[in-house]
Amino acid sequence: MRHLLEIDDLSAGELDEVLARAEQPNLDPVLSARGVALVFEKPSTRTRNSMEMAVVQLGGHPVYIHGSEVGFDRRESVEDVTHTLAGYHAVIAARVFEHARVERMAAVDRVPIVNLLSDAAHPMQALADLLTLRQAFGDLTGRAMAYVGDANNVARSLALACGAAGMAVRVACPPQYGFSDLDTDRLAAAGVDVMITDRPHEAAEGCDAVYTDVWTSMGQEDEAEQRQRAFEGFIVDDSVMAVAAADAVFLHCLPAHRGEEVAASVIDGPRSRVWPQAQNRMHAARGLLSWLLDVR
Numbered sequence: 001m002r003h004l005l006e007i008d009d010l011s012a013g014e015l016d017e018v019l020a021r022a023e024q025p026n027l028d029p030v031l032s033a034r035g036v037a038l039v040f041e042k043p044s045t046r047t048r049n050s051m052e053m054a055v056v057q058l059g060g061h062p063v064y065i066h067g068s069e070v071g072f073d074r075r076e077s078v079e080d081v082t083h084t085l086a087g088y089h090a091v092i093a094a095r096v097f098e099h100a101r102v103e104r105m106a107a108v109d110r111v112p113i114v115n116l117l118s119d120a121a122h123p124m125q126a127l128a129d130l131l132t133l134r135q136a137f138g139d140l141t142g143r144a145m146a147y148v149g150d151a152n153n154v155a156r157s158l159a160l161a162c163g164a165a166g167m168a169v170r171v172a173c174p175p176q177y178g179f180s181d182l183d184t185d186r187l188a189a190a191g192v193d194v195m196i197t198d199r200p201h202e203a204a205e206g207c208d209a210v211y212t213d214v215w216t217s218m219g220q221e222d223e224a225e226q227r228q229r230a231f232e233g234f235i236v237d238d239s240v241m242a243v244a245a246a247d248a249v250f251l252h253c254l255p256a257h258r259g260e261e262v263a264a265s266v267i268d269g270p271r272s273r274v275w276p277q278a279q280n281r282m283h284a285a286r287g288l289l290s291w292l293l294d295v296r
Helices: 013-023 045-058 080-085 099-108 123-137 155-165 181-189 200-204 221-230 238-243 276-296
Strands: 034-039 063-066 091-095 112-119 144-148 168-172 196-198 207-211 250-252
Touching: 013 123, 013 155, 013 276, 034 045, 034 080, 045 063, 045 112, 045 123, 063 168, 063 200, 080 091, 080 099, 091 099, 112 123, 123 155, 123 207, 123 250, 123 276, 144 155, 144 200, 155 168, 155 181, 168 200, 181 196, 196 200, 200 238, 221 250, 238 250, 250 276
Parallel strands: 034 063, 034 091, 091 112, 144 168, 144 207, 168 196, 207 250
Antiparallel strands: none
16 A cells, blocks of 8 residues: 655655656546545635546545544544544545645555655645656756755655655745654655755855745644744845846745745746646646556
8 A cells, every 4th residue: 555645755766657647638547437535624725626627537536524523532542543444535635734644644554655744844846846747847856955945844845845856945935934853864864956045145146936925824823923033034035046047937825925934926927837837737637546556
């Protein structure tokens, strides 16, 4: 049984196969007359719509389940919920607060488990990011990605994905918002070429892509004022894009706050690939589900 809890659950070759399938509009309907459970402890516009449509495109029936309906470890244990849903569905995908929950679901090992986001990882976003970069540049070997902002779950999955694709990664963040020691060790073990700096322009210089995310993620609202102060000067604006490669693109996982982490002139400008990137969430999900159901 194969699961996707973090992007490095896929080898470089498997990652390439998933992305190749994502680029195919007409895949075998491997979900015909089958269901996929979509459990959401945290809401999301892009994740729900992309997953539901990917399931439909593979011939299946998506079932959206709010976190309150299952009540992980309140009404029922994570394991009991997983066993129950596995009796109805070919795949269970979950967007959760704590990464340990998807790990416990995968340990049941009844059907493939897909992490739609946790506090530690966002592999589905990373798949869409690589797909967007492939559309822009083709072969990614030797390319460089600059990430500006909080070294969070998105940044961690992005770095692992870029490393697997042969890209170098540069991260610009305030010192207190960098990768943890555990994350640093995992990236090193995966062979990812990472440079850390506290200067956005240094990270972006000559890079092929510049990426950012919101400074305050869902569940961190109490830290918003503190984070606003810490990230002052970390906006991706025209001056940051000016030092990147001439054909560099801008990426953002959304939602975006114009005037905070990104200037309107950048996200709405000609180098932005934000809307194809958002649409690629659906294509990436379709490619992953097709692959998971073929290899199980």
